[in-house]
Amino acid sequence: MALSQALPRPAVPELRELAGRARPISLARDRLLPVLPALADLLPEAGLRRGTTLGVTGGPGHSGATSTALALVAASSAAGTWCAAVGMPALGAVAAAELGVDLAHLALVPSAGPQWATVAAALLDALDIVMVQPPSLVRSADARRLSARARERGSVLLVLEPAGRTRWPEAPRVRVRVEGGRWQGLGRGHGRLTARQVEMVVDGRGTASRERRAKLWLPAPSGGVERV
């Protein structure tokens, strides 16, 4: 009220033009969601590029996929983006919080049943990151539609798959794999788990076609994720 009175009339269109110029133009690197520093140089663009689909696979014998997905999401979640986890009823919220995920901005759809793809599509519309664990083999039409929606809406789709069983029919742009997890801190009859060493392998298509691998503490003895 006071502003419009204080300014002469023609100032309003000028202001509008200024607002148009000041509005952030989204450069390719601005369309990146941050990741934890330990993971940055593993990913082709040092972050999660909006509009892409990432596949996360656990290593043989154990999962590790959930920890990896949470680690990938942690930094952007802490920065205030909205995340959702669809079809992950056993997700450990305490572990997510320890890795730095903001639980207030993490929506959980534990059991979407056969409607999981509809739910994921609805969430990709509005949220920044959607983690999906498909309950069974995904029809390629659904997979294409979800990837297309993520691309169109500028959100990130993380697909979690159990080791050795491919459920996502499309080749994702970036594939994150965990190999050889070893826990520390436990002896024969004494001690407690403190940290786990894993090897993370990232490959895929386009800029991600060169394979990158690194040894990581996931989680590190101090919590969080660190390079070995």
Next chain:
Amino acid sequence: MSKALAATRTLVLWCPDWAVAAAGIPPEVPAAVLMANRVEVCSRKARAEGVSRGLRRREAQARCPDLVVLEHDPGRDARAFEPVVAAAASFTPRVEVIRPGVCAFATRGPSRYFGGDKALLARVVRTASRAAEEATRAGAGQGGVRVGIADGLFAAALAARAAVNGGMVVPAGGSAAFLFPFPVVALERPELADLLTRLGIQTLGELAALPAADVLARFGPDGATAHRMARGLEDRPVSGRTPPPDLVVSRELDPPAARVDTAAFAAKALASELHERLQDLGLACTRVRVEAETDHGERLSSLWRHHGPLTAGAMAERVRWQLDGWLRGDVPVGSTGVTGGAGAAGGAGAAAEAPGWEEATAGIVLLRLAAEEVVVDHGRQLGFWGGSAEGDERAARALARVQGMLGPEGVVTAVVGGGRGPGEQVRFVPWGDPREPARPIDSPWPGRVPAPAPTLVPSPPTRAEVADEGWINVRVTGRGRLSAPPARLSVGEGQWEGVEAWAGPWPAGPIPGRRRDGSGLPAGSGRRPLVGRGGLRLM
């Protein structure tokens, strides 16, 4: 004295012996209304015969043999009084009914409009007398209608009682002087009045002359209130009968709406109607109940919550999603869906309903929206360039939409609270509900599982088997020790794997006691007993 307690200029309308008049007894007949076998109210004629309040029935009948005895019926009194209240309400809408026979309103506005207290009083007496006569079918009521105007409810009520000819106006600021000669019994606090009389304080004037602090110290808050009343100050302001706002809107649909888009169209209009009504009252709705009735007589109802005020559009959207859930079976695939692509992505034709989710079997004939929870509308401040507020709003809408598909419990957020095991610490709250932990997080939790917490917490826990070198199941003894060092492990009846390292067990309960035989370690106790090959963790 706080300003709120300064006396408001008040008009009190009093119909003497209302309970008798309400029963339709003419004034020349002696009558009494009895409650618990004692006279509660009696007519003027009966009073002249010696009947008074508090007498037993037999005693009253002895004094006045042709006494008409009436039973106490507050409902009858209130019903008969309603036309009188309506007559008073023609002067101002904010009329407070104190009890059947007595009502009051603040005179500031009406008095100015009708040209002063005296003019207002004359009009009120005339209108109310006519209404009272009609209501009681008893010719000229019992004592007619008496009206008093004074500063404060108490003084006005006494003025009405003291009025000789229809009404009495105590001049502004004159309440204290007017009240001065009245006996303390007029306070209608029998115990206090009795005590005051025995202490030698006979009149309200004498009570008013005492220092307020001393009265409070000696007689407590009740005495302090009486003291304020005696000084002509307000014990409480006249609250007035504000008509309760009607926050329900409904619409009949003819022909019945069998398709979501038809019903949603009506819902949109309903939502904006409700929103406008709320806005006129300066309110915003945070919880709305959506109700629908179908052609088959089914009544469907569901509650939608929102962490912030619901706009008309947001309300209409929620009704639409709800209708989508109810009418899903009837909708041809792809006709509306949730929105185009999203509806088709999961194969909307599957039409799988979440358990416990009701569904309409016929078209909707009635749609009703009720604002269940309202807050004062403070408006909404958006970010300067849209920004995060816009994103939050989008996310909230998407999550509410998913709730429309799966039910309110379908979308949850996790809240970490106190507790020992990683499963125990987490509470899942439906999206939109307040995020409060189940247990206080700041209390000490001795024996809490230290970080790192497991990333997978299956609920219910997965069954696991642990065996020693000789393929004999490892058990936990009564002293909380293992029967043998574990060497092999099978989770969920899967393959047996070797155990590399282990620790524990840590009993979860106060006493380990007897464990289920064969299941080995306290699986599901929220402890981390073992590590198998490849770092598999057991919970």
